[in-house]
Amino acid sequence: MPKRPLYEQVDEVVQAMLVSLQPRPEKAPHRDVAPLAAIARELRDLPREEFRATLKSNLQRRASMSTNEGAESSAVAAAKAVHYMRPGFTSITPYIIVNGAAEFIEFLKNAFAGTERLRVPMPDGKLMHAEVAVGNGMIETGDANEQIPPAATDIHLYVKDADATFDRALEAGATSIYRPTDDHPSGDRWGALKDRFGNNWYIATPKGWTPGPEGLRSVQPYLHLREAHNMIPFMEAAFAAEDVGTHKSPEGRVLHSTMRIGNATLEIDEAHGQYQPKPCHLHVYVPDADAMYAQALKAGAVSIEPPTDKPYGDRSAAVKDPFGNTWYLNTFLGK
């Protein structure tokens, strides 16, 4: 059979692609067809020139008349307070800064069946930001740098089967502090382990108790604090948190406390033994970031960044609490 010219062979491949069929395999494909097909495949997403030009001129028009954008978007945020949380997030999300964020994500996947939702790398390969869904909660992470050092966080993780998760975490490289037991004071089946990034994980399967109408949140930051009893009134005043349940020793030491903000909780206790304070980063969705920021400063928090509209669709402020934890107070602006 006479060999067909290259332009015919290439057009056959292109035509097949354009009607969404797989290119038919050639019996004796010309050595140049495959790389040309690869170029053709990319060109299917080539933008329309008219669209490129129209968007440019629309942006120019917008640029010439946009002076009050900031004020407008704040008003929009207030009007949409009901939808103040980014979809997929709860009210409280730990933001764990590590050396080796990519490896940390692998650990979350392997140990806790985490699902990577977003990864934004830097040009040098380090991660600027990433989001991993774990159970019905979220963990955010990013690589440390000179100005933001690693900040490990202790997490109380609710799972269906504490023993199975515990074993999987060990296989993924975690080390045991103690295996799941029924003797934990919480009444839950509860074990503890630590990962190589310095985070402790308290793996628990609940036995009946639920902290709120929405049920248990899978991911709950657990803060070991010095003078932990001072955190309760601070969180109430600064973040309109609610004390869901606090157990104190006769001397007034916080043995355990659950604090709720919005639809999520975090836990605190008095630092003891190997469970020492780890100033961490917490991402909190609130209905009105501006109001919450002002309230937090009044309660004694220190400003890191006043509220600003972020390009990813949140209005965000940052404050530090008296214990050294960073709180990002965000309102999802929605669309």
Added chain:
Amino acid sequence: MKATGRPGRKTASPKSTPLQKAGANAPAEERLLVEAAQSDPARFDALYELHFERVYGFIAGRVHDRASAEDLTSEVFYKALANLKSYEWRGVPFAAWLLRIAANAVIDRSQRAFREQPMAEDPPDPGVHLDIRAIEYRARLFRLVGQLPETQRRVVHERFVDQRSIRETAQRLGKSEGAIKQLQLRALERLRAQMEGRHA
């Protein structure tokens, strides 16, 4: 609280990176463009010209239909323009900032679609992974199409953007079908050569 809002990220390494190569010639130049646009939004043009292919190419690769890709690309640039003042130069390339907005736009769209038409028990998880090399490859390819000889460029647009048949394209350009196939081949070969750093 996302990275763009966190104080100081590590400055970019002095070696040129894919984002820098395909963006402004150097971080310093890009920084000047951003600062110019921050003080005068009318100068956002220059940033749009530099980054359009990157943003569109990334989004088109995620959503796979042209109308959605155009909607989301518009959304990203409008957001970027509206929030330009919040971008701070801390060694994070402007392209990374834009792509972050784009990635969130893709995720939000997917979540919205689920809310409006929940067919499954769990919302879809787009699992956006920004593959910088792939994004840069596409952006460069798309820009090179604009530099093709006029007839080749028209053939590429007729075939790949408008998805016209060889016959229609031939009629519109007043050429034979064989000539259109030849032009299509030459355009692809030239693009391939340029992408590989060879002279066409």
